[in-house]
Amino acid sequence: MDEAPVTSASDVTELLRERILSGDVPSGSRLQQIPLSESLGVSRTPLREALAQLAKEGLLIYEPNRGYAVRAFSTAEISAAFEVRARLEALACGIVARQGASREVLDRLRECVAEGDRILAKGVLASEDLIPYRRMNVDFHETIIQTCENRFVSSFVRQCHNVPMASDRVFIWEDYQVIARSHDDHHRILDAIAKREAQRAESLMSEHIYFALLVLRRKLDEDGRAAQLQDSAD
DSSP: OOOOOOOSHHHHHHHHHHHHHTTSSOTTOEEOHHHHHHHHTOOHHHHHHHHHHHHHHTSEEEETTTEEEEOOOOHHHHHHHHHHHHHHHHHHHHHHHHHOOOHHHHHHHHHHHHHHHHHHTTSSOOGGGHHHHHHHHHHHHHHHHHHTTOHHHHHHHHHHHTSGGGSTTOOOTTOHHHHHHHHHHHHHHHHHHHTTOHHHHHHHHHHHHHHHHHHHHHHHHHHHHHHHHHHHHO
16 A cells, blocks of 8 residues: 655654654664655655654754764663553553443454454464554554543653654564464453453553563564674674
8 A cells, every 4th residue: 555645744753753663764873854855755844843843752863963863772761661661551451441442442453353363374474464463553552542541641652652662563573473472462452351351451461561572672682692793703
């Protein structure tokens, strides 16, 4: 599906935010305004507004005479964001389960789970399935967060997502068993919400997000060891 035309500062902001949070634009990347405006097909005015907004949100840093760059976060900052996100999304899950989700909300969550099932039914992680799975995952989590109707939860969770590696848009799309295990959490979270088992829903969501942190930590450790080996070989 083709992307919708980018026509305003808000459009540019959302597009750049998505690319940064998904890892398409990695930490440390410098954003040159002229080539960026040309690639997006927009004038520099809405682009400048978008860059300023993303800097305000903490996703970009600005240096005089050097422009904007994607902010890099330490492992400690990433872990802290995950921990806060786990608590807040668990709270949202418990609220939704306790108050009872509407049929519309449950149907939407079931559609997300069914979409994940279809993707994983292949038994392998195909590269073309990453974006659809990411979209499904974001929809699943956002549906719960918005349904709890607590603006503080949604606001602070969004701040956690502004730490790119802690975003629900990022996946280690390499290990089928890891993704299948994570998606099984979606099934159990949905079941707890549907049965209005608030404490169980909270515990499942907290563990679901903490598991993602453990996977990320393992990946970062492996990458660090690989880099050390490469340096010693050089």
